[in-house]
Amino acid sequence: MVRLVLLGLLGLSLYGAEAVKVGDKYKNSGKCKSCHSHIVKEWEGSWHAKSHYANDEYFQKTIDYVARKSNGRSLNSIKIECAACHNPRISVTSTSSEYDAIAALKLDKDSAATKALQSDTISEGINCVVCHNIDQIYDNLPENERGIHRVTWMxxxxxxxxxxxAKSPYHRVEQRDFMETNPNQLCFVCHANDTSREGHRFTDMQAEFKSGGKQCVDCHMGSHKEGVASTLPGANGKPTKRLIRSHGFIGAHTENLWKDALRVDMRKGAKGLEVTLTNPLPHALPSGFGSREIIVEAQFVKGGKIVKTETLSLTSRFLTKRGKPTVPHLAKKTVENVSIPANGSKTFIVPLEGSADQVTVVVSYRLVNDEIREMLDLKDPLWSKKMLIKKVNVKL
Ligand code: HEC
Ligand code: HEC
Ligand code: HEC
Ligand code: HEC
Ligand code: HEC
Structure with missing residues (x-):
């Protein structure tokens, strides 16, 4: 009886933005394989496919950390908050303090929130029916309403x-601008800005973006090439030829995309070795998610032997309102922002080693800086791996 009353309460206190159920026929990428297997394969290798709590160690441990540090907010509530962009097909889109009170007593096992988080509809993260089932994107909403809160579903x-x-025997089709002439609008549903619980905007990719004619998809899905959208033969017995793009969404986790992502120039100046990093891209680097890092290592060599190594870590650090280091999602402020702006450059000074006759500068990128890796105890070597951007050698 008590349980029934509690559940009634839960029903009232949980409300959702317009959640449209995804039918069983369409809910995972496996259902698309028989006709779009090449696309499914590319997508499976992408980080969109890893955006669920269970599939990305960094995301998972950040959520756990935020829940530990947020008095009174349950783990499920934090998961639901983050799901707005990481798992947008979730059927519960916000929770109340009543729910958190019930969750603290562990009486939420049968709640809509728990069921929504366990549903296999969301277990693939950002899958086909996230992007391809969006009906409208509302750009007149407040800037911070993103992900699930910014769209309506077909x-x-x-x-x-x-x-x-296009015609398909398996599903209805409709054309949309955000799939064709204006794909940035789709990317900006989620890759726009994010604000911490303290009201601090720790990332603002959309504001930083300087479009020079190129769209996000031109680089992150590759240019258009000839191929087929579906391998299912049409009326003439052959699949229709189409201009298509890759669904790999390659980005910061892909080592070879970092190669030459920045230009590196060096000059011996009055204060030391001046290393100038120039970013030819339309968005800042690092950009998007916080706690990324660019590492500049200078090895000074004399007569073929390394005499000194200097290392600069270019990263953003985040502090709580009490001034303690924290993750971006709990930050009151960013201590330093060392990103190289879109189409811009920044110069950093490395102290010179007087006796050296040569210097080798290696510029690389790391997904998570030392501080956050240690704070969250990230285990996968991926997070600490140095991905090479450029290596430059000069005589002094
Ligand atoms: C039985 C085969 C079949 C299955 C299964 C299938 N599709 Fe398709 N799909 C097609 C065909 C055929 C087309 C049209 C291709 C063309 O005209 O070039 C198509 C077109 C599309 C398009 C492009 C529509 C447009 O108007 O531009 C999308 C997006 C799409 N499918 C997504 C999916 C998703 C997501 C799934 C899984 C939930 C899926 N399809 C399952 C056959 C299928
Ligand atoms: C993050 C958003 C996103 C996800 C996730 C996504 N797509 Fe797409 N898809 C797009 C965009 C954008 C285009 C349009 C590309 C273009 O032609 O400019 C597209 C194009 C397509 C097309 C037309 C042919 C082509 O390759 O251009 C098909 C078919 C398709 N997607 C199926 C799928 C299937 C199946 C999945 C899941 C395995 C999927 N998509 C996942 C964004 C997405
Ligand atoms: C529904 C929200 C959403 C939409 C729409 C979306 N993304 Fe993403 N995207 C994410 C999230 C969340 C991640 C991070 C996943 C993770 O690392 O676990 C991500 C990751 C990426 C990455 C990987 C970056 C890396 O570090 O490897 C690229 C590239 C990317 N998205 C490009 C795009 C492009 C291009 C579009 C538009 C066609 C798009 N995304 C649309 C939410 C979205
Ligand atoms: C001219 C090509 C180009 C365009 C256009 C572009 N990007 Fe990038 N982007 C890159 C390259 C190159 C990198 C760095 C290498 C990498 O991520 O592996 C990058 C990095 C990223 C990252 C990871 C950044 C980080 O520091 O963690 C994200 C996320 C991303 N891009 C999303 C987007 C979105 C969203 C758009 C559109 C608003 C966009 N990109 C437009 C080329 C481009
Ligand atoms: C407004 C949409 C949005 C919301 C809400 C959101 N994220 Fe993200 N998140 C993204 C996008 C987009 C990326 C990929 C950007 C990039 O890689 O630069 C991302 C990437 C991440 C990453 C990096 C993952 C990786 O593999 O490197 C972590 C960690 C993360 N988010 C944690 C969280 C947590 C925790 C929450 C909830 C407290 C949350 N996010 C809520 C959009 C969002």
Missing amino acids: RSGTMTGPYDD
């Missing part, structure tokens, strides 16, 4: 895509 079984003449 009825289940209608796929939005780039073509106006």
Whole structure:
């Protein structure tokens, strides 16, 4: 009886933005494989496919940390908050303090929140029916309303895509601008800005973006190439030829994309070795998520032997309102922002070693800086791996 009353309460205290159920026929990428297997394969290798709590160690441990440090807020509530962009097909989109009180007593096992988080509809993270089932994107909403709060969904079984003449026996199709002429609008649903619980905006990729004619998809899905959207033969017995892009969404986790991502110039100046990093991209680097790092290592060599190594860590650090180091999502402020702006450059000074006759400068990128890696106890070597951007050698 008590339980029934509690559940009634839960029903009232949980409300959702317009959540449209994804039918079983469409809910995971496996359902698309028989006709779009090449696309499914590319997507499986992408970080969109890893955006769920269970599949990304960094995301998971950040959520756990935020929950530990947020008095009274349950782990499930934090998961639901983050799901807005990381798991947008979730059926519960916010929770109340009543829910947290019930969760603290561990009486939320049968709640809508728990069920929504366990549903296999969301276990793939940002999958096909996240992007291809969006009906409208609302750009007139407040800037911080993102992900699930910024879109409405098509009825289940209608796929939005780039073509106006596609026909499929498996699903309805509809063309949308954000799939064709204006794909940045789709990316900015989530890759725009994020604000901590303290009201601190720790990332603002959309504001930093300086479009020079290139769209996000031109670089992160590759340029258009000839291929097929579906391998299913049409009326003439052959699949329709189409202009397509890759669904790999390669980015910061992909080592070879970092190669030459920045230009490196060096000059011996009055105060030391001046290393200038120039960013040719339309967004800052690092950008997007906080706690990324660019490392500049200078090895001074004399007569073939290394005499000294200097290392600069270019990263953002985040502090709580009490001035303690923390993750971006709990930060009151950013201590330093060392990103290289879009189409801009920054110069850093490395102290010179007087006796050296040569210097080798290696510029690399790391997904998570030392401080946050230690704070969250990240184990996968991926997070500490140095991905090479450029190596430059000069005589002094
Ligand atoms: C993050 C958003 C996103 C996700 C996730 C996504 N797509 Fe796409 N998809 C796009 C965009 C954007 C285009 C349009 C590309 C273009 O032509 O400019 C597209 C195009 C397509 C096309 C047309 C052919 C082509 O390759 O351009 C098909 C078919 C398609 N997607 C199927 C899928 C399937 C199946 C999945 C899941 C395995 C999937 N998509 C996941 C954004 C996404
Ligand atoms: C039985 C085969 C089949 C299955 C299964 C299938 N599709 Fe398709 N799909 C097609 C065909 C055929 C087209 C049209 C291709 C063309 O015209 O080039 C298509 C087109 C598309 C397009 C482009 C629509 C447009 O208007 O631009 C998207 C997006 C898409 N499918 C997504 C999906 C997703 C997501 C799934 C899984 C939930 C899926 N499809 C399952 C056959 C299938
Ligand atoms: C529904 C929200 C959402 C949409 C829409 C979306 N993304 Fe993402 N994207 C994410 C999240 C969340 C991650 C991080 C996943 C992770 O690392 O676990 C991500 C990761 C990425 C990455 C990987 C970066 C890396 O570090 O490897 C790239 C590249 C990317 N997205 C590009 C795009 C592009 C291009 C579009 C538009 C076509 C797009 N995304 C649309 C939420 C979204
Ligand atoms: C001219 C090509 C280009 C365009 C256009 C572009 N990017 Fe990038 N982006 C890159 C490269 C190159 C990198 C750095 C190498 C890497 O991520 O592996 C990068 C990095 C990123 C990262 C990881 C940044 C970090 O420091 O963690 C994200 C996320 C991202 N891009 C998203 C986007 C989104 C969203 C758009 C559109 C608003 C966009 N990009 C437009 C080329 C581009
Ligand atoms: C407004 C949309 C949005 C919300 C809400 C959001 N994220 Fe993200 N998150 C992103 C995007 C987009 C990326 C990928 C950007 C990049 O790699 O630079 C990302 C990346 C991350 C990453 C880096 C993952 C990796 O593999 O490197 C972590 C960790 C993360 N988010 C944690 C969280 C936590 C914890 C919450 C909830 C407290 C949250 N996010 C809420 C959009 C969002």
